[in-house]
Amino acid sequence: GAGVSQTPSNKVTEKGKYVELRCDPISGHTALYWYRQSLGQGPEFLIYFQGTGAADDSGLPNDRFFAVRPEGSVSTLKIQRTERGDSAVYLCASSLDREETQYFGPGTRLLVL
Amino acid sequence: SQKIEQNSEALNIQEGKTATLTCNYTNYSPAYLQWYRQDPGRGPVFLLLIRENEKEKRKERLKVTFDTTLKQSLFHITASQPADSATYLCAQSNDYKLSFGAGTTVTVRA
Known part of the structure; x- marks a missing residue:
């Protein structure tokens, strides 16, 4: 079956702009x-969703970062007023339930100029 | 806070030899230690999980150990092949949140 997909694969933006990164998890993963x-x-944790709710957002670096998962499937990570230090690979993962094996997507490479 | 440390130097080995990677944690013993493989431009791929009360786990040519006294996990790739060349990440977790080390890059020469 299909794995975790992320779009776009690459994103180049200018400092101060707003970006949205999308994640499609494996079907059925809560x-x-x-x-x-x-x-x-290594990857650093940002946020964890169980269903539609953000159960743990302790890794979000500041209030410019926000993520949603309105229907319990697709998630969007939103970054406002981007800074050069936000440049990184943003990885999404999903699992059947918490404490289960996490399956990662290929990531979105964000470059802030 | 808990830190995960992996041997930072890249590992270059001859095909057929065994690669041994080290993962050390600093404070409390995590419930699980997990090992992932990451190829350039790709996301991490899960390989093995070992629990706190397990000493050793095997999967094909891979073996992982967990020593709570030394606060260390060792990851072995036996009979290594050029296709095993990648970065290997160690991660600790007590629940859902994974905390990763920086990874060790392995290159297997034919």
Whole structure:
């Protein structure tokens, strides 16, 4: 079956702009996660959804970052007033339920100029 | 706070040899340690999970150990092949949140 998909695969934007990153999890997976990976580092946790609700958003770096999952499937990560330091690969993962194996998407490479 | 440390130097080995990667954690023993493989431009792919009360886990040519006394997990790739060349990430979790190390890049020479 289809894995986790993310769009766009690459995004180049200018400092100060708004961006949206989309994640389509594996069908039937109730848990969805966003991570951010900088060059040479491992992924860092941003937010976890169980169903439609954000159960843990403790990893979001500041209030410019927001994520939604209105119907419990697709999720969108939104970044306002982008800064150069936001440049990274944004990874989405999903799992059947919490504590189950997480399956990662290919990521969106965000470059803020 | 808990830190996950992996040997930062890249590992270059000859085909057929065993690659051994180290993952150390600093504080409390996590409920699980997980190992992922990541190829350039791709997301991490789950390989193995080992629980706190397990000493060893195997999957085909892969073996993982968990030593709570040393606060360490070792990841072995036996009979390595060039196709095993990738970055290997260690992650600890107690629930749903994964905390990753920086990864170790392995290159297997033919």
